[in-house]
Amino acid sequence: MADRGHDRPPSAETLRRLERASGAIATRAVARMDDDLPWFRTMPADQRSWVMLVAQAGIASLVEWCRNPGRPPRLTGEVFGAAPRDLVRAVPLKQTVDLVKLTVEVMDDHVESVAEPGDVVALRVAVLQFSREVAFATAHVYASFAENRGAWDARLEALVVDALVRGERTEELPGRAAALGWAGTAPVTVLVGAAPADGDTHAAVRRAARSQGCEVLVGVHAEQLVVVLGGADDVAAAARRVGEEFAPGPVVLGPVVDRLSAAGGSAAAALAGLRAARAWPGAPRPVAADALLPERALDGDPLARAALTERLVLPLREAGGEVLETVRAVLAGGGNLEASARALFVHPNTVRYRLKRAAELTGQVVTDPRGAWTLQVALALADLDGGRGLWR
Numbered sequence: 001m002a003d004r005g006h007d008r009p010p011s012a013e014t015l016r017r018l019e020r021a022s023g024a025i026a027t028r029a030v031a032r033m034d035d036d037l038p039w040f041r042t043m044p045a046d047q048r049s050w051v052m053l054v055a056q057a058g059i060a061s062l063v064e065w066c067r068n069p070g071r072p073p074r075l076t077g078e079v080f081g082a083a084p085r086d087l088v089r090a091v092p093l094k095q096t097v098d099l100v101k102l103t104v105e106v107m108d109d110h111v112e113s114v115a116e117p118g119d120v121v122a123l124r125v126a127v128l129q130f131s132r133e134v135a136f137a138t139a140h141v142y143a144s145f146a147e148n149r150g151a152w153d154a155r156l157e158a159l160v161v162d163a164l165v166r167g168e169r170t171e172e173l174p175g176r177a178a179a180l181g182w183a184g185t186a187p188v189t190v191l192v193g194a195a196p197a198d199g200d201t202h203a204a205v206r207r208a209a210r211s212q213g214c215e216v217l218v219g220v221h222a223e224q225l226v227v228v229l230g231g232a233d234d235v236a237a238a239a240r241r242v243g244e245e246f247a248p249g250p251v252v253l254g255p256v257v258d259r260l261s262a263a264g265g266s267a268a269a270a271l272a273g274l275r276a277a278r279a280w281p282g283a284p285r286p287v288a289a290d291a292l293l294p295e296r297a298l299d300g301d302p303l304a305r306a307a308l309t310e311r312l313v314l315p316l317r318e319a320g321g322e323v324l325e326t327v328r329a330v331l332a333g334g335g336n337l338e339a340s341a342r343a344l345f346v347h348p349n350t351v352r353y354r355l356k357r358a359a360e361l362t363g364q365v366v367t368d369p370r371g372a373w374t375l376q377v378a379l380a381l382a383d384l385d386g387g388r389g390l391w392r
Contacts, residue, residue, distance in 0.1 A: 009066045010126055014119040019063050021114050026055035029106040037098060055103050062107075062130045104131040161219025161226050164190065165271065167264040177260055182215050185231030186258045190267040191239055191286060192274050193251035195225035204245045212238035224274065228263055243286040250277035251286040272301045294377035308378035309385075315361040326354040327366055331376055335367045 010018075030052050033040045040048070107127050115123040160176050174182075195201060202218045205227055209216035215230035225246055232238035235256055243251040252273035254266030266289075273289035276299040280292065289296075293311075296304035316324040329340040330351065337355075341348040355366050364371035 008122055010119045010123045011116050014116045014123055015063050015066055017114050022056055022059040025059060025107055025110050026052055029055045029103040032102050032106055066126050100134055157217055158219050161217055164264045164267045165221045165226060167268055173261055185215055187256040188230045188260050188263050189235055189256045190254040190263055190270045191227040191242055192224055192270040193246035194249045195220045195223055196247045205242060208242045208245050212241050214238050239286045250283060252277060252289050253286045254289050272296050275299060294374050297381055305381055309382055312362045312378040313382045319361055323354050323358050326351055327358050330366050331372055
């Protein structure tokens with residue numbers, strides 16, 4: 001007569017025998033994993049032991065479910081609760097599915113040796129039904145983990161970016177960034193601008209940054225979008241691509257630094273540049289914070305004022321009075337070299353030579369409107385500071 005065990009749950013004796021055999025079945029399952037899954041053999045011993053506990057918990061949950069077939073199995077707590085969250089991080093979903101599949105196969109192999117006479121079909125059906133529940137529970141565990149991890153990562157990322165914006169110098173910053181997957185690659189720079197009003201800005205910025213091979217951290221500070229870029233082969237190209245994801249308006253690129261812990265200075269310069277960028281309506285997008293030094297200095301940025309003195313005024317003074325005198329004369333003459341030469345009683349070629357020397361020293365071309373403006377502001381601010389011994 002055909003076995004009709006699929007119409008009823010396994011007997012109490014079969015379930016007792018399954019309980020007694022649970023340790024051996026779990027051990028056999030782990031041995032199969034070791035034989036069939038090369039990646040499993042490379043797992044640390046502690047993670048392998050957690051897999052063993054999960055397998056045992058799964059068998060125990062199967063027994064309890066068979067004793068109370070009307071009660072939905074509480075697999076998330078009963079089975080996966082045996083494993084720490086680190087195991088979910090270490091084992092991807094696809095690999096977990098392989099582990100569950102092998103465990104179910106081993107349990108199915110032991111059905112005939114464990115089941116009482118007449119219970120083989122009932123136990124096999126129970127194993128198959130339970131494996132389906134385990135599959136749904138596995139998907140739920142990983143989905144919940146991804147959701148929780150995403151929320152946690154977002155909070156941690158916001159803390160890291162906020163710390164950079166506020167200029168915090170903390171030893172915890174690199175560790176926090178590493179937890180977000182930051183590889184610690186240089187160079188590092190900060191890009192700031194207006195945050196878009198709608199859309200998934202964080203995701204769009206990440207896609208843009210990774211298309212340029214960059215590490216990226218993203219945060220919104222007030223209404224400003226702050227993006228930290230690391231490891232770009234071409235910083236300017238990466239900034240241009242990522243800058244496309246900002247809202248309309250100026251986008252400012254902070255100075256390049258060699259590590260994340262120094263990125264607070266890049267962020268400070270970029271934010272100062274963003275505040276002053278309105279004074280240069282024709283600025284490129286993105287524009288380097290250092291290109292906005294005159295506007296930043298006029299806006300009251302002491303670092304920009306000091307940088308203008310150090311990079312422009314002092315080199316001109318140290319080059320000799322003739323170079324500085326010529327720069328001042330050309331600025332006063334509106335860039336007219338012949339008129340400046342007459343005022344200085346020198347040949348126009350002499351003026352050209354001295355201006356070339358000034359450009360080599362400062363990086364600014366006196367006859368270029370932007371260069372002339374930058375030098376005028378730098379010299380004017382130095383004059384307002386009393387020269388500090390620069391002119392005499």
